[in-house]
Amino acid sequence: MYSTSFDYYRPKNLKEAITLLRKHKDAKLLAGGHSLIPAMKLRVSSPSAVIDIARIRGLDGIKASKSGVRIGGMTTHAAVESSKDLHKTCPVLSETAGHIGDIQVRNRGTIGGSLAHADPAADYPTVLLALDADIVATGAKGKRKIPADEFFVDLFTTGLKAGEVLTEVSVPAMKAGQGACYLKHRHPASSYAVVGVAAFVALKNGVVKEARLAIGGVTSTPVLVESVDASLAGQPPSTKAISEACEDVPAALEYPLGDVYASGEYRTHLATVLSRRALTEAVSRAKKQK
Amino acid sequence: MKLPVSIAVNGSATSSEVEPRLLLVHYLRDVLGLTGTNVGCDTSQCGSCTVLIDGEAVKSCTVLAVQADGSDITTIEGLAQDGELHPIQQAFWDNHGLQCGFCTPGMILTATEILKKNPRADEHEVRHGLEGNICRCTGYENIVKSIVAAQSAKPAKKRASKKGAA
Amino acid sequence: MGYVGSSVKRVEDPRFIQGKGAYVANIELPKMVYLAVKRSPYGHAKITKINTKKAKAHPGVVAVFTGQDLIDSGVGVMPCGWNVPDIQIPVRQALTVDKARHVGDGIAVVAAEHPYIAADAVELIDVSYEPLPAVVDARKTTDVGVPQIHDNVAENTSFEWSLGDKEACDKAFSEADHIVDLELTNQRLIANAMEPRACVAQWNHATEEMTVWTTSQNPQPIRLLLSAFTLGIPENRLRVISPDVGGGFGSKIFHYPEEVITPWIAREINRPAKWVATRSESSVTDSQGRDHITLARMALKKDGEISGVHVSTWANMGGYLSTFAPLIPTAFYITLFAGLYKMKGVWGEVFGTITNTVPVDAYRGAGRPEASYVIERLVDVAAHELGMDPVELRRKNFIGKDEFPYQTPVALQYDSGDYHAIFDKATSIANYTKMRSDQDEARSSGRLVGVGVSGCIEASGPAPSAVAGALGSAVGFWESGVVRVHPSGKVTVLTGSHSHGQGHETTFAQIIADELGIDMGDIEVVHGDTGRIPFGMGTYGSRSAAVGGSALVKSAEKVREKLKKIAAHQLEASVEDMVYDQKEGKVYVKGSPDKAKPFGELAFAAYSAHNLPEGLEPGLDETSFYDPANFTFPNSAHIAQVEIDPETGEVDIQRYIAVDDVGNVINPMLVEAQIQGGIAQGAGQALWEQGVYDENGQLLTASLMEYAMPRAHAFPRFEIGRVETPSPHNPLGVKGAGEMGTIASTVCIANAVMDALAPLGIRHLDMPLTPEKIWNAISAVGQRTTAKVEYFGGD
């Protein structure tokens, strides 16, 4: 299919982009285009103007330091997947990026676009929630930070305000005794996440100091299963403790989505299984992280 | 609205005035007449339309021509150099990596990317590298074989494949 | 020259690997208009009004037409080419006027200066509908409250058909020691050849000649149907071309509405016209596959002797009858119920029902995979229930290799085969005994490993025309072939069969090179253009080599005979004494090979005509029509090993072994590739693919976002073997290689999955065997038994 007609703008800098956004009320930012263009081709999205931010300098790139990682909104999935810095500081992000779509999609799609689009079947939102990331939005009045757990408001709806551009994502770096893992049940046709589970575990002296488990694909936004931290903290991360902690996963998944491929009930079940596996793997990585 | 675009395709400069909604694949096919790039779906799933933009494999049905303005594109028509087939093209021929040929341009261009990213890709990695490409004819076996064979033409050491090392 | 039997690289490939494939969608003609079709969003609805005003006024729109415009100008209804007794054939217009009967039913068409404009304008056509209740389930079409979809099809049942020896069947069951009962659904499939369908037409106003380019597996029959039924342009003024076609798998056999609309518009507005389907459009307009609900029973003796089967099937035909639709669940289905086995009491019946879904017709294998699925599932369940190894049970019932030709109780006469040999080879490649002991070991540690087996037979190479006629065909299924030798000795081979990936340009050149003893490089193979080869029946049913190849062999024989006459004349010998040396491509008098006349010289002599025997016409251009004496009967032994993740229900195909007997093999590399592609396609049905309609007839899997095509990472490397028992009744001894992979792999993988689940007491699940379905079954077992399922909770 072909999209309806629209006007196209290619602002030179962020300021111009924001001005254009404010001027054209139903305009859409265009980053990698790998969610927007498919939607426009199916005519489920018909903006009258498209503002291409891909060539604005400084919007992409990965800056890693001991304290944390900053990823520009226009950074492609491929760049995240292959970043040597990330492999050292926050490998789970690269792991997650590697699960997105396919080589071609990863070459175009961006982290900012994925987050701003807030597809419930996307991969990044889940892992960023588990990592307690911050999302940086820039608007006419400047920058503001939005914690991941406030960012995903609903299906395709985020905490971004009209006229704001997602410019950066900041993620804490993995420290000694910390580990994370992302597991995905891939839709056999679309390749999106039927269920995606991200687990983060911090160990100290052989017991769990903190555990964050996030689940995507099941509900309209990714969910942080808070009971997991409560149940694991202070415990040695045994198979039994992890399994027990995961028993609470279904309760955290209210109104699960279902489709032809997987019902809500099955997604909930998968989430439970993958949670156990992801936590187990995160623990084993945490043990190795020096 | 119509906008000017200048795009280098297979080493030649091209330019035209296009509607912003014109997809890159239609720019290649309809404006330039380069029909080697095929369209197999409307949801960005099949990979038939894969081309290289600035050296990277991309689904040209999911890119606007205006987004490609100023870039350098390689299509299947531009892969052979001086009348000599690209090693991957040759490998597809030698290993019967195609039947109807419709997915083939996309497969070959994706293969260039797989081998660029991982010059020693084994069978398992090649299969995963083809996640975005659908072939209905071959069952992929000879496509995978072709890609593995293309890289072994280079001095990279072959590793055992995880699956089906029979 | 010894080309036949060797893995010659394909001569067509250089154009494809360089992006020079000549697909229909690539054709651009001056002054062309681009078409887009307005389609019904409803499964079943009355059309009360069509308003095209806004669309017509849209800038860049050239014309808008509705079905009434076509009817008014005399366009005929879409034909059905297969008429079983007492069939009710629904009326199908190229664009429907009264009702929409499936989602995607065409209603109006826009012709515009650019495809994007056509897409815009289609949205401006305003159709008023009165939605009607719909039926999508083949078995529910006669239920109370279900509306009649077509006025002339009572109870939405288009036909009923049965075949077999009912008495013998009843006897087998009354004397049986063990009876297996199964209810099976063979789900709806979408062919999804990677090239979407397309059509281009050009009308020559001056000569009143029409050229139609279409993505067809059989341009010659399309020309006939366009001429005699729909468009009404006489055949001698109508040229139909199917250039390079990007896969077919059956879906490109049929005569489609767009093939009528496109040339009709080209003539109407006197401009070339082009229609190219989008993938989502293909999903709701390409004829789909399978969709059977079946009640099947098998009767056995204690020792495992199969004595009979009894099968009732509801075959979902969709909203209309597609071109060959009635053939598929009748003569291509029930006739295969004897399988590889000697059973006597075979009987089957089928109800062809009309529903508010996309029409169903042949899809790779066409009827025969459905039959194999029924029989091979029954055999497998029987083996489990009798506690026998599934290979042993099969072997016990095989038709012996000395029993051919073998007459089955369901009309067919099998030509040749050695079923023990294919199983010997398959079990040896698999190391079957070890596979089973490994499985036992895996099972004892709680893993769900399954080994599946299938032994399939197919009737391919359709068909003896008289038999086809008796079974309901409106046409004959011969093939034509021309061997045209040019004065220079170069050869053009023209065939009425068609390649859409099979590689005719290579294999047919191999055949003729060997027949004439010349270089393959001197031969060009031409197909797919009625302007160059007017007669033919196209490619489907794995018929190209067996029927099309045989026609060419006959023509080559005629060439050889003529050359012998010329040589005899020149060498002053008698024709009876002439030897045609097929290795060297020369003719000599018996006993004096040194004084031979080479092919090239004789070819030139045929045209110079300076010195021809008296009465012999100049020229060297031979045509033959070949009508096969019988079908051919490829057969196969496939073995699959799968492992199921007991927690998620995901299936991993670990090994796949395929041994096929496709008769003599012309090009092993190409045949093997046909099998490989077939295996993946069949696996797609077993594990992933499914056309799902909701109760209103909405297709919920209408794009590749929902319809799961097999992908590369889902497969191991296939392990392939071959046994050759030549078909005795065609000159090449070939059978057919295009469909067996698919026929055999679907049920083989289904059997493997069910074998993996057998220890849990799960007897049968319908395809596709998705993780959720398997998990549901496993967890139902968990709830039935109090024992904790072992596999949960390991590290």
Ligand SMILES: Cc1cc2nc3c(=O)[nH]c(=O)nc-3n(C[C@H](O)[C@H](O)[C@H](O)COP(=O)(O)OP(=O)(O)OC[C@H]3O[C@@H](n4cnc5c(N)ncnc54)[C@H](O)[C@@H]3O)c2cc1C
């Ligand atoms: C075949 C295919 C398979 C895919 N598979 C997966 C998958 O498995 N997992 C997955 O997570 N995703 C998948 N995707 C989606 C892919 O990751 C997209 O690239 C991503 O979701 C959007 O990023 P983009 O840069 O392409 O954004 P665009 O498509 O350009 O934009 C998406 C939306 O975000 C807005 N937007 C973009 N950038 C910004 C910004 N900086 N600030 C504010 N708003 C912005 C746009 O206005 C638009 O509304 C797939 C896509 C395709 C085509």
Ligand code: FES
């Ligand atoms: S045509 Fe581009 S992915 Fe299918």
Ligand code: FES
């Ligand atoms: S060769 Fe036909 S789709 Fe791949």
